[in-house]
Structure formats: C-alpha cells, structure tokens
Amino acid sequence: MIVSENVIQKVNGHNIAAPKGFSAGGIHCGIKHKKLDLGLIVSDVQASAAAVYTTNQIQAAPLTVTKESISKEQLLQTVIVNSGNANACTGTQGMADAYEMRSLVSQKLGISDHLTAVASTGVIGEMLPMDTVRSGIQSIQADSTLKSSIDFSQSILTTDKVMKNTTYRFEVDGKEVTISGTAKGSGMIHPNMATMLGFVTTDASIEPEALHEALKNAVDRTFNCITVDGDTSTNDMVLILANGCAENSTLKPGHKDWGVFQEALRIVCEDLGKMIAKDGEGATKLIETKVTGTATDEDARKIAKTIVGSPLVKTAVFGCDANWGRVMAAVGYSGVPIDIGSLEIYIGPVCVVKEGMPVSFSEQDVIDYLKHHEILIEVKAGNLEGYGTAWGCDLTYDYVQINASYRT
Amino acid sequence: MIVSENVIQKVNGHNIAAPKGFSAGGIHCGIKHKKLDLGLIVSDVQASAAAVYTTNQIQAAPLTVTKESISKEQLLQTVIVNSGNANACTGTQGMADAYEMRSLVSQKLGISDHLTAVASTGVIGEMLPMDTVRSGIQSIQADSTLKSSIDFSQSILTTDKVMKNTTYRFEVDGKEVTISGTAKGSGMIHPNMATMLGFVTTDASIEPEALHEALKNAVDRTFNCITVDGDTSTNDMVLILANGCAENSTLKPGHKDWGVFQEALRIVCEDLGKMIAKDGEGATKLIETKVTGTATDEDARKIAKTIVGSPLVKTAVFGCDANWGRVMAAVGYSGVPIDIGSLEIYIGPVCVVKEGMPVSFSEQDVIDYLKHHEILIEVKAGNLEGYGTAWGCDLTYDYVQINASYRT
Numbered sequence: 001m002i003v004s005e006n007v008i009q010k011v012n013g014h015n016i017a018a019p020k021g022f023s024a025g026g027i028h029c030g031i032k033h034k035k036l037d038l039g040l041i042v043s044d045v046q047a048s049a050a051a052v053y054t055t056n057q058i059q060a061a062p063l064t065v066t067k068e069s070i071s072k073e074q075l076l077q078t079v080i081v082n083s084g085n086a087n088a089c090t091g092t093q094g095m096a097d098a099y100e101m102r103s104l105v106s107q108k109l110g111i112s113d114h115l116t117a118v119a120s121t122g123v124i125g126e127m128l129p130m131d132t133v134r135s136g137i138q139s140i141q142a143d144s145t146l147k148s149s150i151d152f153s154q155s156i157l158t159t160d161k162v163m164k165n166t167t168y169r170f171e172v173d174g175k176e177v178t179i180s181g182t183a184k185g186s187g188m189i190h191p192n193m194a195t196m197l198g199f200v201t202t203d204a205s206i207e208p209e210a211l212h213e214a215l216k217n218a219v220d221r222t223f224n225c226i227t228v229d230g231d232t233s234t235n236d237m238v239l240i241l242a243n244g245c246a247e248n249s250t251l252k253p254g255h256k257d258w259g260v261f262q263e264a265l266r267i268v269c270e271d272l273g274k275m276i277a278k279d280g281e282g283a284t285k286l287i288e289t290k291v292t293g294t295a296t297d298e299d300a301r302k303i304a305k306t307i308v309g310s311p312l313v314k315t316a317v318f319g320c321d322a323n324w325g326r327v328m329a330a331v332g333y334s335g336v337p338i339d340i341g342s343l344e345i346y347i348g349p350v351c352v353v354k355e356g357m358p359v360s361f362s363e364q365d366v367i368d369y370l371k372h373h374e375i376l377i378e379v380k381a382g383n384l385e386g387y388g389t390a391w392g393c394d395l396t397y398d399y400v401q402i403n404a405s406y407r408t
Numbered sequence: 409m410i411v412s413e414n415v416i417q418k419v420n421g422h423n424i425a426a427p428k429g430f431s432a433g434g435i436h437c438g439i440k441h442k443k444l445d446l447g448l449i450v451s452d453v454q455a456s457a458a459a460v461y462t463t464n465q466i467q468a469a470p471l472t473v474t475k476e477s478i479s480k481e482q483l484l485q486t487v488i489v490n491s492g493n494a495n496a497c498t499g500t501q502g503m504a505d506a507y508e509m510r511s512l513v514s515q516k517l518g519i520s521d522h523l524t525a526v527a528s529t530g531v532i533g534e535m536l537p538m539d540t541v542r543s544g545i546q547s548i549q550a551d552s553t554l555k556s557s558i559d560f561s562q563s564i565l566t567t568d569k570v571m572k573n574t575t576y577r578f579e580v581d582g583k584e585v586t587i588s589g590t591a592k593g594s595g596m597i598h599p600n601m602a603t604m605l606g607f608v609t610t611d612a613s614i615e616p617e618a619l620h621e622a623l624k625n626a627v628d629r630t631f632n633c634i635t636v637d638g639d640t641s642t643n644d645m646v647l648i649l650a651n652g653c654a655e656n657s658t659l660k661p662g663h664k665d666w667g668v669f670q671e672a673l674r675i676v677c678e679d680l681g682k683m684i685a686k687d688g689e690g691a692t693k694l695i696e697t698k699v700t701g702t703a704t705d706e707d708a709r710k711i712a713k714t715i716v717g718s719p720l721v722k723t724a725v726f727g728c729d730a731n732w733g734r735v736m737a738a739v740g741y742s743g744v745p746i747d748i749g750s751l752e753i754y755i756g757p758v759c760v761v762k763e764g765m766p767v768s769f770s771e772q773d774v775i776d777y778l779k780h781h782e783i784l785i786e787v788k789a790g791n792l793e794g795y796g797t798a799w800g801c802d803l804t805y806d807y808v809q810i811n812a813s814y815r816t
Contacts, residue, residue, distance in 0.1 A: 055741070056737060056740040056741045057739075057740040057741070057745070057746060057748070058736060058737065058739070058740030058748060059740075086733075088733070088737075089733060089736055089761070089764070089765065089766060090765075090766075091764070091765040123733065124733025124734070124736065124737065125732065125733045125736070125761075125766040126766075234736075234737050234740060311719075311807075311811070312811055315807075315808055315811035315812045316811065316812070318808065318812045319811070319812025321812065324533065325494075325496070325497060325531065325532025325533045326532075328466055328497055328532065328533070328642075329464060329466065329496075329532065329642050331465075331466065332464040332465040332466030332467075332642060333463070333464045333465070337465070338465060340465070340466060353497070353533075356497070356499070357497065357498075357499040358497060358498075358533040358534075395808060395811075396808060397805050397808050397809070399719075399723075399808075400723055400726065400803060400804060400805050400807075400808060401805070403719070403720055403723035403724065403727070403803075404723045404724070404726045404727025404729065
C-alpha cells in the first residue's frame with residue numbers, strides 16, 4: 001500500500017520513551033570497562049508484546065527466557081538489556097543467570113516475572129559477572145526524558161559507532177499514535193537476525209496476535225534484508241511493546257487503520273535496518289540494492305541480499321571500482337531463476353548492463369557516483385512482478401582490523 | 409576406502425604433461441600486460457574426457473563451447489586456455505569468439521572441432537582481443553618438457569601468487585599410471601566451482617561415463633569444499649583427460665583397481681583445492697575444518713564449509729584470536745541439525761568446547777597455535793557417522809586491498 005507522507009510523520013528529537021506511558025534508562029554497571037552496559041525500558045501498563053529471534057540453532061539464554069515470558073500471555077511490561085556479554089554458550093549457569101536478571105527486575109518493579117524480557121549482546125561463552133549485574137539492576141532507573149532514552153540507546157551498543165533511533169507519529173481513530181525504535185548491531189549482521197537487537201515501542205493498542213504477524217512481516221522486509229558479513233549470531237531479537245496508552249480502538253486486521261500501523265512499523269524497522277547496515281563494522285558506505293522483475297518478492301529479496309552480501313561487490317564499492325561483472329556474477333549465483341535476456345543493472349544513475357549484456361558507459365561517471373556515502377544498485381531480473389530491497393555496506397580494511405582483534 | 413601410501417605415490421618435479429602421451433605449453437600473447445596468458449594441453453591420441461562446471465546461472469561462453477565439445481563423444485584431445493579475460497557476459501560476440509578459439513586450435517592440430525575444449529579466466533564483460541588471441545594460437549607450441557608444463561601452469565593464473573601442481577603414480581594391472589593436475593584460482597572461490605580452473609591429465613584408460621562419475625565425486629569432496637570469499641564465478645571448470653597411453657585394461661566400476669584410481673583422483677583434487685585455499689587472495693593461513701558426528705557426510709561438509717566461510721572466523725584466525733564463540737555460532741547457523749549436548753570444538757590440539765559448553769583452556773596455547781600457517785579446526789557435531797572436511801583461508805587487509813582495486 002502507498003501511504004501519503006502526511007499520514008506517517010517522522011519526528012526528530014525523540015526516542016524509545018517517546019510513546020505515551022513508556023520510560024527508559026541506561027547506566028554503566030561494570031560489564032564493560034567504561035561505556036554504558038545496562039539498559040531498561042518500562043511501560044506504565046502491561047503491553048501487547050511480540051518478538052522475532054535469531055534462526056541460529058545455538059540461541060543465547062536470554063532468548064529462551066524472553067520467549068518463555070512472551071508465550072505466557074503475549075504481554076510484557078519491561079525489558080532489561082545488557083551489552084558486553086552475550087550470555088551465549090553458557091549452559092545451565094547462563095540460563096540461571098538470565099532467569100535471575102528477569103526476576104530481579106520484576107521484583108524491583110513489583111510485577112510478575114513473565115512481564116519482563118531479557119536481552120544480552122557481546123562476547124560469547126563467558127559467564128555474566130552477576131554481582132555487577134545485580135548491583136546494576138538495583139541502581140538503574142527509567143524515566144521519560146530524552147536523555148534517559150539516549151542512555152538506553154547507548155547502553156545496548158557494542159562495536160557500533162553511532163546509536164540508532166527513529167520515531168514516527170500517525171493517527172488511529174483520530175488519536176495520535178507514536179512509534180519509536182532503537183537498535184544495535186554492526187558485525188555478524190545477516191538475514192535471519194544477526195548480532196542485532198531491535199526494540200520498538202508504541203502507545204497504540206494492538207491485538208497481540210496481529211502485532212506478532214505485523215512484526216514478522218516488517219522484519220522479513222527490513223532487518224532480514226540487511227547483511228554486513230553473512231554471520232548470523234546467537235543473540236538477535238527484535239521486540240515490540242504496544243501499551244495502548246494512545247487509547248485507540250484496538251488495532252487488528254480489518255481495522256481501517258491497520259494498514260497505516262503496519263506501514264509505520266515497516267518504516268521504523270527499515271530506518272533502523274539501514275542505520276545498522278550503514279554502521280556495519282568498518283563501513284564507509286551504505287549499499288542499497290533494489291531488484292525487480294522476479295516471480296515473487298521473496299526471490300527479489302534473495303537476489304538483493306546476495307548482491308549486497310558479496311565480498312567482491314563490497315570491496316569494489318569500497319574501492320570505487322565500476323566492476324559490474326561482480327554484480328552480475330552475484331545475480332547468477334543467487335539461486336533465483338532469472339531471465340538473462342532481460343537483465344538490466346544500474347549503478348546509481350548509470351545503466352551498465354542491458355538485455356544481459358554490458359553497455360557502453362562512462363567509467364568515470366560510475367567512479368564519481370561510487371564516491372558517495374549511499375550507493376544504489378538496481379537490477380531488473382526479468383519481466384515479472386516481484387520486487388525487493390536489501391541493505392549492506394562496503395568491506396574495508398577496518399572491518400578486518402576490528403574483527404581480527406575484537407577480544408584483545 | 410583406505411589406500412596404503414605405497415600404492416599411490418606423490419611424484420615431485422613433474423607437471424601436467426607428466427602422464428604419457430601429453431604435452432603442454434604456455435606463452436604471453438598480449439591479453440595481459442606482461443605475464444603468460446595463453447596455455448595449451450595436447451594429448452597424442454583422443455582421450456576420454458569429463459568436466460564439471462560452475463553452478464552460476466550466468467556461465468561464460470567457453471563453458472558452453474566445452475560442454476558442447478565433450479557431449480559429442482566424451483572425448484577430447486586438446487585444451488586451450490586464456491587468462492586475463494573471462495569471456496563472460498559477452499553475448500553472441502563472446503560465443504563466436506569462443507567457437508573461433510576452438511576451431512583455430514583444432515585446425516592447427518588437424519583434429520575435429522569437438523576434440524578441443526576452451527577455458528577462459530579474468531575480467532568479466534570485456535570482449536576478447538581476438539587479433540591477439542589469433543596470433544597467440546598460431547605461435548603456441550606444446551611439448552612434454554617440465555618447462556613447458558610450468559609455462560602452462562603459469563599461463564592460467566590471475567591474482568594467484570603461486571602456481572598449483574601435483575602429480576601421483578600408481579599401478580593398474582601392473583602398468584604404471586600417472587595422474588597430474590594443475591589449477592588456478594584465488595578470489596571468488598566458493599563451493600560449486602568458483603573462479604577456478606582445474607585441469608587433470610592421466611594416461612590411464614578409463615571408460616568416459618565412469619570418468620565423469622569419478623570426477624564429480626572427487627570435486628564434491630575437494631574443490632567444492634574450499635571457500636575464499638563465498639563468491640561463485642561464471643567461469644569455473646574442472647576438466648580431466650584420460651588418454652589410455654598407460655595401456656591398462658579400461659578402468660570402470662568393477663575393475664579391481666577402480667578404487668585406487670578414484671582415490672588418486674580425489675587426492676590430486678584435494679591437493680589442488682588446498683593449494684587454492686592457501687593462496688586465497690591476501691591469505692596468510694590455510695584453514696582446514698574437519699567435522700564428524702553428523703547424519704551424513706554432506707551435512708558434515710556443509711558445517712565445515714560454513715565455519716571456514718565465516719568472515720568472523722577468518723578474521724579471528726588472521727588476528728590469532730582464540731574466539732571459539734564464532735566457530736560455535738557458525739556451526740549453529742550452518743542449517744544442519746546438530747546435537748548441541750555433544751558438541752566438541754578443537755582449535756589445533758586445544759579442546760575449547762565440550763558437551764556444548766566452553767571448557768577452561770590456555771588462551772596462550774591457542775594464540776600460539778594460531779600463529780602457524782596451517783590451522784586445523786575440528787568439530788564433533790553429534791554421535792553419528794557423517795564426516796567431512798573443508799578448506800579456506802584467513803581474511804586479511806590484503807584481501808580488501810586486492811579486491812578494492814582489481815581493475816585499476
């Protein structure tokens with residue numbers, strides 16, 4: 001569906017606690033050396049909740065605990081997040097630690113355990129320093145100021161260079177609804193959830209099943225279409241809380257504004273996904289690939305993800321090399337059947353391949369275009385209706401540097 | 409099957425023309441600036457022939473021509489190869505050029521067109537400089553000296569730092585049989601054939617169907633288990649010629665020495681595959697991953713390839729970082745069901761994960777081990793019978809440097 005720009009409006013200067021009835025906070029508790037490492041989101045009232053998780057078979061303890069929380073009533077009231085330690089591959093002790101984080105926060109807020117979600121990100125395979133975490137949970141506070149929201153957004157970062165926030169407003173039943181998201185993640189980013197955490201809050205009232213469906217659809221088209229290095233982490237999760245404080249009639253399929261909400265959620269997720277791709281480890285450029293003409297949207301996304309995931313395309317973009325052959329090779333090995341005779345490739349405004357064949361173009365025009373910080377590669381893979389977009393980043397010396405010495 | 413070391417013997421100081429009845433040569437014809445760029449293999453007599461090709465949907469013109477040649481009678485007598493230009497994405501003109509290369513060589517040798525195979529490697533999407541190629545084909549000569557074999561091995565290289573050769577001898581019916589291989593490839597190397605060319609010659613007499621089956625099996629376990637960067641090229645091919653000059657009774661399933669031949673072919677392909685992985689663009693280390701305990705060998709290979717293909721594992725090996733969590737994450741997202749409770753991971757001699765959990769180990773031991781140039785990572789993924797091996801290399805600054813400026 002097409003949504004007029006007036007209907008869903010971007011709001012600057014706001015953050016994860018912008019929707020009514022939400023508060024947030026972030027502190028340094030001591031898991032990391034200096035940076036903020038513990039964050040908290042609280043809703044005044046119980047909120048409809050949904051989440052999608054990494055597809056990695058090895059899932060970190062907090063994911064199991066959060067799944068258990070949400071499955072009980074599809075409601076949450078708070079989320080506790082630590083960075084610096086992923087609590088992954090930590091066995092029964094790790095499970096006990098995640099459960100303890102959940103109950104400490106629940107006790108502090110005077111709510112049932114299953115209303116608390118837990119998330120962790122950082123190094124795999126080391127036990128959480130629970131003394132530190134315990135005293136951190138004791139001292140952390142949440143409020144609705146922008147500063148505290150920013151503290152939260154900072155507290156979930158690992159190798160990220162910048163925090164990622166986005167907020168939109170739109171109307172449901174004539175009531176103002178706000179939706180806000182924040183995310184972390186810059187390495188191990190690949191379709192199917194990577195070392196990435198995304199948190200979305202909204203004051204809309206939404207039926208939980210519908211919320212889950214909407215989140216899944218949005219994530220498939222956004223977070224799952226970004227790739228930094230093809231690695232899929234053990235800890236990824238995107239979580240949404242909808243607390244109903246906007247007092248709209250409950251959104252669900254059939255509600256006249258259901259489409260607007262779905263689109264707003266998709267936009268929030270797309271904003272965050274693009275920010276993650278752009279902040280990919282060592283990245284200097286955001287690469288967006290748009291593919292059309294396939295049999296299905298899924299096919300188009302698969303081609304788009306293959307191109308943006310190709311190390312050879314990524315290094316060519318880094319080096320401003322108009323090497324369209326690498327784009328074409330990636331299209332060819334994507335696994336999606338294509339119509340080679342109608343294949344078209346554009347690097348920015350420059351057509352480089354038409355009817356499956358290279359066309360004469362100004363190499364210098366492409367080189368100049370590739371000097372930008374946001375690069376668009378468009379591919380027409382046939383004459384059918386499918387289309388899709390994916391996002392990634394260039395592959396640079398700094399990616400190697402960051403990852404050759406992550407723990408040292 | 410287990411083959412005693414005495415049966416299949418490595419022979420040094422020999423190359424692609426070592427098997428009886430083969431000759432080879434390589435020259436600089438002018439496609440590249442200075443280096444050798446045109447190579448020729450000739451058999452005195454018609455040879456059984458088989459090949460496997462890239463799975464990329466976009467296949468270069470020479471592959472189509474070679475497939476057509478082999479399909480006619482499953483016989484070849486000569487192979488012409490150029491480097492510096494892949495003749496890929498070059499449309500009808502590219503097809504005409506590949507056909508012309510084939511007929512020029514066939515005319516020169518006085519044989520039918522379909523007895524000639526054509527291969528190309530290099531930049532995609534530029535037309536072959538056919539005047540240069542024509543005069544090159546006119547002047548190229550083949551003989552059975554080691555020098556000419558080396559010229560051939562040199563003439564097929566692109567960004568490779570070293571040439572790749574291996575030769576073995578064994579007996580069939582008491583007759584001495586020689587098998588020799590040479591290969592190129594260092595970037596765009598991934599399972600399912602990458603920018604990789606492999607040529608194998610043997611003087612054994614072999615039934616063509618059986619030869620094809622044996623080649624496919626060997627390639628699945630060797631060349632298709634190496635990865636440099638996950639990109640699958642448009643031009644890859646492994647080709648074998650068996651000319652029967654050893655005068656053994658024709659090998660095929662049921663022949664008592666069929667197993668020995670299969671094993672010799674597998675070893676030749678494994679040697680070449682490992683040399684390609686080790687010479688991966690910018691690589692400083694060969695990484696070998698051995699996986700056991702899966703339901704099938706294919707599952708084990710899939711896990712092994714996922715580990716060795718992970719940019720995070722590759723950078724950790726480059727940086728001598730004992731980051732076993734990345735190995736574990738890769739096992740988890742390989743797509744193969746694993747028994748987490750019995751998961752074991754070894755980095756060289758050091759056990760880092762047992763029963764799915766990190767064990768206490770000396771970080772310094774692992775760091776010291778990772779300073780070697782050949783790194784072994786072993787994973788036990790369960791208690792079943794499947795096993796498999798894959799090979800790759802570390803990801804370094806030089807990979808980025810080479811690929812950010814390949815054409816400039």
